[in-house]
Amino acid sequence: MAQAKPVNKMLTANRLRNGETLYYTAAGAWSQYVAEAKVATTAEDAEALAKIGAAAYAANLVIDVAVIDVTPGAEVRPAHIREVIRATGPTVRTDLNKPVTPPQR
Amino acid sequence: MYIYDKFDHAITNERVAEFSQQVTRRLKGELSEDQFRPLRLMNGLYLQLHAYMLRVAIPYGTLSSVQLRKLADIARKYDRDYGHFTTRQNIQYNWIKLDQVPELLAELASVEMHANQTSGNCIRNVTADQFAGVAGDEVEDPRIISEVIRQWSTFHPEFSFLPRKFKFAVTGAAKDRAAIQFHDIGIQVVKNDAGEVGYAIYVGGGMGRTPVVAPLIKPFVARSELLSYLEACLRVYNMHGRRDNIYKARIKILVRELGPAEYARQVEEMWPLTRAAGVDIDPAEEARIRAFFAPPAYETIAEPVASFVDAKAKNRAFARWVQTNVHVHKAPGYGAVTISLKPIGGIPGDASTVQMHAIADLSDKYSLGEVRVTHVQNLVLPNVKQADLFAVWQRLGEIGFAEANVGLVTDIIACPGLDYCSLANARSIPVAQQLSTRFADLDRQHNIGPLQIKISGCINACGHHHAGHIGILGVDKAGQEFYQITLGGAGDETASIGTLLGPGFAGDDIVGAVDKVVNTYLELRQAPSETFIEAYRRVGATPFKESLYGRR
Numbered sequence: 001m002a003q004a005k006p007v008n009k010m011l012t013a014n015r016l017r018n019g020e021t022l023y024y025t026a027a028g029a030w031s032q033y034v035a036e037a038k039v040a041t042t043a044e045d046a047e048a049l050a051k052i053g054a055a056a057y058a059a060n061l062v063i064d065v066a067v068i069d070v071t072p073g074a075e076v077r078p079a080h081i082r083e084v085i086r087a088t089g090p091t092v093r094t095d096l097n098k099p100v101t102p103p104q105r
Numbered sequence: 106m107y108i109y110d111k112f113d114h115a116i117t118n119e120r121v122a123e124f125s126q127q128v129t130r131r132l133k134g135e136l137s138e139d140q141f142r143p144l145r146l147m148n149g150l151y152l153q154l155h156a157y158m159l160r161v162a163i164p165y166g167t168l169s170s171v172q173l174r175k176l177a178d179i180a181r182k183y184d185r186d187y188g189h190f191t192t193r194q195n196i197q198y199n200w201i202k203l204d205q206v207p208e209l210l211a212e213l214a215s216v217e218m219h220a221n222q223t224s225g226n227c228i229r230n231v232t233a234d235q236f237a238g239v240a241g242d243e244v245e246d247p248r249i250i251s252e253v254i255r256q257w258s259t260f261h262p263e264f265s266f267l268p269r270k271f272k273f274a275v276t277g278a279a280k281d282r283a284a285i286q287f288h289d290i291g292i293q294v295v296k297n298d299a300g301e302v303g304y305a306i307y308v309g310g311g312m313g314r315t316p317v318v319a320p321l322i323k324p325f326v327a328r329s330e331l332l333s334y335l336e337a338c339l340r341v342y343n344m345h346g347r348r349d350n351i352y353k354a355r356i357k358i359l360v361r362e363l364g365p366a367e368y369a370r371q372v373e374e375m376w377p378l379t380r381a382a383g384v385d386i387d388p389a390e391e392a393r394i395r396a397f398f399a400p401p402a403y404e405t406i407a408e409p410v411a412s413f414v415d416a417k418a419k420n421r422a423f424a425r426w427v428q429t430n431v432h433v434h435k436a437p438g439y440g441a442v443t444i445s446l447k448p449i450g451g452i453p454g455d456a457s458t459v460q461m462h463a464i465a466d467l468s469d470k471y472s473l474g475e476v477r478v479t480h481v482q483n484l485v486l487p488n489v490k491q492a493d494l495f496a497v498w499q500r501l502g503e504i505g506f507a508e509a510n511v512g513l514v515t516d517i518i519a520c521p522g523l524d525y526c527s528l529a530n531a532r533s534i535p536v537a538q539q540l541s542t543r544f545a546d547l548d549r550q551h552n553i554g555p556l557q558i559k560i561s562g563c564i565n566a567c568g569h570h571h572a573g574h575i576g577i578l579g580v581d582k583a584g585q586e587f588y589q590i591t592l593g594g595a596g597d598e599t600a601s602i603g604t605l606l607g608p609g610f611a612g613d614d615i616v617g618a619v620d621k622v623v624n625t626y627l628e629l630r631q632a633p634s635e636t637f638i639e640a641y642r643r644v645g646a647t648p649f650k651e652s653l654y655g656r657r
Contacts, residue, residue, distance in 0.1 A: 014152060016132070016203065017202065018202035018204065019152060019153075019155070019156035019157040019201065021154070060131075060132075060134040060137075063152060064152055064527075079584070080584055081523070081584070081585075081586065082154070082523060085154060086155065089155060090155070090524035091532065091535060092452055092524050092532075092534045092535055096185055
């Protein structure tokens with residue numbers, strides 16, 4: 001039997017009210033910090049994320065919902081440069097960039 | 106400049122109220138995103154990578170100082186203290202919150218501005234020569250007819266759902282500073298043999314996936330019949346444009362498929378109907394609009410202006426800035442100043458709240474309260490006395506906008522690219538910044554001479570790469586940013602589409618490749634007076650290909 005292809009996915013969207021980039025977390029919330037994203041490592045979990053995204057879209061909480069690839073590793077990092085920029089901000093205005101994790105309180 | 110009448114105010118305010126209700130309904134969940142999206146786009150509101158983006162219309166690139174101050178204040182209050190001037194002479198804000206948009210639009214309306222028709226399949230903001238009204242070579246101020254077209258096309262019921270977006274550009278002079286042949290309809294103000302002012306009409310130009318230089322469809326349309334002719338042009342397109350395929354929906358495809366002669370014939374056939382419908386502007390209304398663009402009362406100033414001549418003689422940096430950034434004015438003793446929004450290593454077209462305020466102040470003090478936006482993403486103070494140019498230059502230096510590079514290799518157009526735009530495949534701005542830094546030396550820039558680099562982050566070509574002497578197109582190659590080079594494009598009266606040189610370059614290599622292209626030009630030009638585009642047209646692409654890829 002052929003082995004299943006490895007899966008590394010996370011759920012992202014933009015908040016309807018203010019457009020900010022969001023990630024769905026393991027705690028079942030939406031976070032603006034990519035490091036808090038829940039990573040699905042099975043096809044079933046990725047499918048579950050897609051359903052959560054569709055429900056949040058239908059509930060008018062978020063828009064532009066997508067399940068995107070994650071680079072495997074210790075840190076949660078989007079695979080594509082588009083999503084890296086989306087997660088942290090424009091590379092040409094680093095003064096406006098947001099951290100990948102919440103600031104320490 | 107044009108001042109709103111009660112009808113302009115009424116429709117603008119009504120639209121703000123209508124869209125405010127739609128935003129409220131969306132936030133309450135009474136409208137779905139599928140229902141809301143076309144509504145927000147009609148009001149210039151996009152969703153980009155980081156937030157909503159609002160595109161505010163600046164009709165034919167003309168602003169009052171009051172309006173520029175409001176744009177600056179909006180950047181501070183609703184955005185992150187800056188705005189981005191675009192190739193359609195508009196301004197975009199990158200960090201907009203949906204729930205604040207109604208309040209923002211009401212503030213815009215208070216200074217006779219809006220974001221209507223800056224997106225969607227309708228007639229977009231009309232662009233024009235940034236030196237309108239002050240250039241000595243123009244037949245007539247192109248803003249007069251641009252304003253007429255703005256009013257005719259605003260909320261035009263027949264043209265609110267065209268097959269695709271539709272863009273007008275107008276030049277009042279034979280020297281085309283508005284890239285009219287890269288527009289759906291380009292208009293040149295001309296005089297016929299009898300000395301009457303009318304309009305030459307080019308239809309079916311554009312950039313994007315299928316770049317086309319617009320053919321001349323009608324060499325002369327009388328002033329009194331322009332709107333009925335344009336309405337006939339649009340109606341033929343609206344009926345026969347390809348709604349079945351978004352990539353073939355622009356008028357350029359229709360004109361190409363029919364052939365310019367057949368398209369023109371169908372317009373002629375339609376014209377009597379639109380003429381009979383009474384579309385053409387009433388002469389009294391035309392005169393009312395025309396009066397807003399009457400030249401201001403310029404002082405009588407004898408040239409040469411001694412203090413100006415003296416300042417140039419004593420200060421080489423100022424003299425160089427005058428050489429590149431001050432355009433000849435039709436009124437003796439005046440100049441039109443182009444403020445380069447391209448500081449070395451900066452972001453093309455970006456201006457902060459503080460910078461916009463400073464320019465508004467300069468405009469009030471030295472330029473009769475008017476500012477222009479150019480399609481090259483610069484600003485213009487159109488009416489500066491030569492005696493005041495030194496003071497203007499000094500103040501611009503204090504806000505970082507005194508770069509003496511207009512028309513030179515570092516005066517680069519760049520779209521927002523993958524740093525902001527959800528459509529982009531690659532970043533544009535960092536390439537512009539690196540090129541600007543590479544070519545920073547002003548002696549070298551002046552030695553290279555006029556050279557336009559234009560960069561787009563995707564095939565939609567917002568950065569006009571097809572019309573660049575050197576065009577750069579960002580592409581996604583297996584998840585990596587690559588950049589293709591085209592040469593020989595031009596957006597002026599000798600309009601041409603750039604030719605792709607060969608395979609793209611990785612982000613780390615594109616600046617070196619452009620440097621090679623420039624050095625090749627320097628080696629093969631016949632004299633310093635032979636510009637890049639002239640040399641390219643003489644020798645073709647081969648020497649440049651060989652310098653980049655070797656002999657094959």
